[in-house]
Amino acid sequence: GGAPSDAVDGADLRIDGQRLWRRLMALAQIGATPAGGNRRLALTELDGQGRDLVTQWARELGCSIRVDAIGNIFMRRAGRLDLPAVMTGSHIDTQPTGGKFDGNFGVLSGIEVLSTLHQAGVVTDRPLEVAIWTNEEGSRFVPVMMGSGVYCGAFTLASALAAVDLDGISVATALDAIGYAGSDHIETPACYFEAHIEQGPVLEAHDKVIGVVEAALGQRWYTVTVKGMEAHAGPTPMAMRRDALLCSARLIAEVNAIALANAPNGRGTVGWIENYPNSRNVIPGQVRFSVDLRAADETTLGGMDAALRAACARAAADAHLAIDVEQVVYFPAQAFDATLIASVRQASDSLGLSWMPAVSGAGHDAVYVARVAPTAMIFVPCKDGISHNEIESAEPEHLEAGCNVLLRAMLAAARA
Numbered sequence: 001g002g003a004p005s006d007a008v009d010g011a012d013l014r015i016d017g018q019r020l021w022r023r024l025m026a027l028a029q030i031g032a033t034p035a036g037g038n039r040r041l042a043l044t045e046l047d048g049q050g051r052d053l054v055t056q057w058a059r060e061l062g063c064s065i066r067v068d069a070i071g072n073i074f075m076r077r078a079g080r081l082d083l084p085a086v087m088t089g090s091h092i093d094t095q096p097t098g099g100k101f102d103g104n105f106g107v108l109s110g111i112e113v114l115s116t117l118h119q120a121g122v123v124t125d126r127p128l129e130v131a132i133w134t135n136e137e138g139s140r141f142v143p144v145m146m147g148s149g150v151y152c153g154a155f156t157l158a159s160a161l162a163a164v165d166l167d168g169i170s171v172a173t174a175l176d177a178i179g180y181a182g183s184d185h186i187e188t189p190a191c192y193f194e195a196h197i198e199q200g201p202v203l204e205a206h207d208k209v210i211g212v213v214e215a216a217l218g219q220r221w222y223t224v225t226v227k228g229m230e231a232h233a234g235p236t237p238m239a240m241r242r243d244a245l246l247c248s249a250r251l252i253a254e255v256n257a258i259a260l261a262n263a264p265n266g267r268g269t270v271g272w273i274e275n276y277p278n279s280r281n282v283i284p285g286q287v288r289f290s291v292d293l294r295a296a297d298e299t300t301l302g303g304m305d306a307a308l309r310a311a312c313a314r315a316a317a318d319a320h321l322a323i324d325v326e327q328v329v330y331f332p333a334q335a336f337d338a339t340l341i342a343s344v345r346q347a348s349d350s351l352g353l354s355w356m357p358a359v360s361g362a363g364h365d366a367v368y369v370a371r372v373a374p375t376a377m378i379f380v381p382c383k384d385g386i387s388h389n390e391i392e393s394a395e396p397e398h399l400e401a402g403c404n405v406l407l408r409a410m411l412a413a414a415r416a
């Protein structure tokens, strides 16, 4: 037989950027804030309305809708063959003062891909599926990335259902209340793509439209406790002090140096500090502070962990202090799938879009899905790199470009 025509295999198709934008703006009406942002906390009535709207769009495209026990929604467009699906998706819950694009862009890009194929009458070999993951943000219910975490076995369904918000309402109760407590079992997909705004400033700084995401940064969080001796600020000579805050200040600079020594993807942040007794004329006796270390691979992250511990041991010996380092959070670095990464790169090239390799510094459902299926992410710029903010903003043509890359990458993966 001859090569299938473009009308059949979709090779020349483009998504409809205006339709994508219209849907983004329509979804953003649900929980719109006066400052132009979005407040649609996980499993609230507004989240329920958002879910109803997006699933209605999927139904109009002939999709079947399934919901699993943690409320993840899967909207499936059948393929010619009964094979594992090519999946995409993200989340539609937002931060309390969130924007219109974080998460929503990934979900509605998936819907736009299905709309484009539906309109052109293209039938793919594999089914295509769009997921809405429950509670990615983690602001109403902890932990973050709850739905994808349960789906990928990072923690149990029972523990997630039992999580409660500040009013004592459980995830199980909230799911019931909005009608999204499902029971469908969803098989593992053939692969997973997630389109997302970058949430950082790198693409814009390099004037690139597409970030080809190669890895998600691993994270190690610590609480460091420095124990010195509180003493009078006047009578105690400088050489005879055990100043916990001075020692901490040196360590904070060390954290920064450790990250810089692991450029370009090393990150080191001290964001929280508690000084005791916090009195002007008392030499500080005890300080606790947080350390957040991130890196793109486990070897680097392990090296940064060792460097932090060595710096603390040195500082303790030098200043005759006791320093305790407690690790409180650990997410391993997650490399994405080389074949899918190459496919995203090739899709960008074939569309004539400027791109650069990128890493994800934030949490995404894709990071969990990567534990069970080949996964890749597509980033597009957001204005000034600002996200988790009501002023979050993105250019319609960048969103359109990212969605076109998603369309091509999904079509390539959907060939049996």
Ligand code: GLV
Binding pocket: 136, 137, 138, 144, 362, 363, 364
């Ligand atoms: C939530 O969006 C996170 O990335 O932590």
Ligand code: MN
Binding pocket: 091, 102, 103, 136, 196, 363, 364
């Ligand atoms: Mn997000």
Ligand code: MN
Binding pocket: 095, 102, 137, 388
């Ligand atoms: Mn977010």
Ligand code: MN
Binding pocket: 136, 137, 362, 363, 364
């Ligand atoms: Mn996130």
